[in-house]
Amino acid sequence: MLSLSMIVRDEAEQLEACLASVAGFVDEMVVVDTGSTDATCAIAARCGATVHQLAWPGDFAPARNRALELVHGDWVLVLDADERLCTEARDPLRRLMTDPDLLLINLLRREEGASQAPYSNVSRLFRRHPAIRWSRPYHSMVDDSVVALLQREPHWRIGQYGEAALIHHGYRPELLAASTKAQRLREAMESELHQRPGAPYASAKLAGLELAEGRPDRAIPLLHSGLSHCPSDAHPERFELLLHLAMAEAEDHPDRAVAHYREALALPLERRLSLAAGLNLAGLLLRLQRLDEAATVAEQTCAWAPELALAWFNLGLIQRQRGALPAAITAYRQAVALDPQRPESHQNLGAALLLAGDIVGARQGFREAIDLLQGQNRADEARALAQRAGDLVNLSPP
Numbered sequence: 001m002l003s004l005s006m007i008v009r010d011e012a013e014q015l016e017a018c019l020a021s022v023a024g025f026v027d028e029m030v031v032v033d034t035g036s037t038d039a040t041c042a043i044a045a046r047c048g049a050t051v052h053q054l055a056w057p058g059d060f061a062p063a064r065n066r067a068l069e070l071v072h073g074d075w076v077l078v079l080d081a082d083e084r085l086c087t088e089a090r091d092p093l094r095r096l097m098t099d100p101d102l103l104l105i106n107l108l109r110r111e112e113g114a115s116q117a118p119y120s121n122v123s124r125l126f127r128r129h130p131a132i133r134w135s136r137p138y139h140s141m142v143d144d145s146v147v148a149l150l151q152r153e154p155h156w157r158i159g160q161y162g163e164a165a166l167i168h169h170g171y172r173p174e175l176l177a178a179s180t181k182a183q184r185l186r187e188a189m190e191s192e193l194h195q196r197p198g199a200p201y202a203s204a205k206l207a208g209l210e211l212a213e214g215r216p217d218r219a220i221p222l223l224h225s226g227l228s229h230c231p232s233d234a235h236p237e238r239f240e241l242l243l244h245l246a247m248a249e250a251e252d253h254p255d256r257a258v259a260h261y262r263e264a265l266a267l268p269l270e271r272r273l274s275l276a277a278g279l280n281l282a283g284l285l286l287r288l289q290r291l292d293e294a295a296t297v298a299e300q301t302c303a304w305a306p307e308l309a310l311a312w313f314n315l316g317l318i319q320r321q322r323g324a325l326p327a328a329i330t331a332y333r334q335a336v337a338l339d340p341q342r343p344e345s346h347q348n349l350g351a352a353l354l355l356a357g358d359i360v361g362a363r364q365g366f367r368e369a370i371d372l373l374q375g376q377n378r379a380d381e382a383r384a385l386a387q388r389a390g391d392l393v394n395l396s397p398p
Contacts, residue, residue, distance in 0.1 A: 002097070003028040003073030003128070004049075007063045009056070011081035012038040014169070019047040021084040026077060032067040061140040065133055078124045082169045083109070089165040093125065096159050103127055103156035104146055107165040108272060117243075117276040118308055121236070122166065139185075139205070162270065182209060193222075198229035204240040207248070216248040223248065235267045242267075243277050250284055257284060271304035278304065279314060286318050294318045302331075309339035313348070320352055328352045343372035347385060354392060363393045370395075 004026040008015060019029060029049035033041050034056040044051050054066055068076065075097050079085070089107075096105050104126040111118055123142055126132055131149045134140045150156055186209055192202035203226025210219035223245040230238050246260035261281035265274055278301040285294035298315040305311055316331035332349035339345065350365025366389035373382035389395060 001027045001073040002075045003071035005030050005067045005071050005076050005078045007032045007034055007067050008040055008081050009034045010036045010038050010040060012040050012043055014081040015040055015043050018079055018081050025090050028073055030070045034063055061134040064140055073128060076126055076128050084167045086165055092161055101157045102159045105159040105161055107161055109166040109168050110164040112167055112169050119272040121273055198225040200226045200230040200237040207244045211247055219248045235269055239264050239267050239269055254288055275301055275305055282314055291322045309335045313345050316348060325352055325356045343369040359393055
């Protein structure tokens with residue numbers, strides 16, 4: 001039996017889609033509401049969930065632990081309302097759960113709209129075992145209890161589903177702008193660092209906020225402190241610290257940033273989890289006009305995640321700078337095929353085709369970009385592109 005465990009608050013806009021994504025996959029849905037004032041509870045009940053009430057305890061970990069106490073399944077899947085289970089992951093996950101020695105299955109999560117890491121790894125599918133508990137502030141996780149359990153009961157194994165199992169919408173810019181997520185994260189990480197100076201996880205997260213808010217001078221000391229306290233085998237934390245340090249130093253010390261990115265990429269992580277370093281390194285090498293190195297890194301990122309339109313778009317930019325027009329056009333076409341709603345891909349494809357002498361293809365690319373910009377309420381950009389492209393090709397309908 002598989003149970004869904006959730007904690008929610010005021011998630012009326014997203015909850016139904018989340019629960020629909022697991023319908024027929026889980027045998028039980030348990031939703032713990034922590035004080036909604038909208039229709040969250042009614043939606044959960046209508047979708048077949050058992051709804052419980054809990055006064056907000058001030059921290060995510062105790063709330064998740066209460067939700068965990070209420071499920072009955074042999075296995076537990078934990079989701080947030082802004083996540084969806086991928087349909088294609090259902091059968092492989094069912095097969096993995098039949099392994100009698102698996103304790104936990106790490107899930108690859110695709111971060112829709114994230115400005116940095118396109119994928120993350122989350123420990124959200126595990127056996128219901130009395131020793132598995134949530135801990136850590138804000139971004140609570142079961143990892144600490146799982147490590148302790150493995151030391152006592154070493155026969156258990158950790159599994160990994162290597163393809164995207166979850167889609168997360170919480171990092172889309174419009175959702176972040178409407179939430180208090182950043183401020184809550186800052187408060188939680190500052191509290192953690194007050195109690196444990198140099199804690200790698202908190203240092204990385206707080207430094208990431210400082211970078212996002214344009215304060216690299218405040219991020220860099222945090223990152224160096226975090227790295228000095230980070231065990232050499234704590235690969236995910238070390239990767240995030242190095243990634244953010246490279247980002248913080250890219251403007252004033254680009255050679256240092258290149259070295260940090262390469263050190264991050266050398267860590268033994270699943271390659272999709274290393275994509276942010278690869279994408280950023282390729283962009284930095286392009287800026288430094290180290291074009292052959294940039295092309296090599298960009299080609300690697302495309303090989304690691306061939307489904308990622310941004311990787312192909314970046315490769316197109318680099319190949320065009322190298323003067324490799326056929327390779328640039330191929331990369332841009334792949335970016336367009338994977339994400340046809342991105343006007344920049346159509347625009348750059350049009351420019352590359354124009355350089356290659358394909359006037360008809362260039363015209364089509366520019367028209368597609370202009371139409372998309374207009375449809376996305378980016379009228380000023382659409383007019384500017386129409387002016388520039390109209391000076392090069394006739395954009396009027398035939």
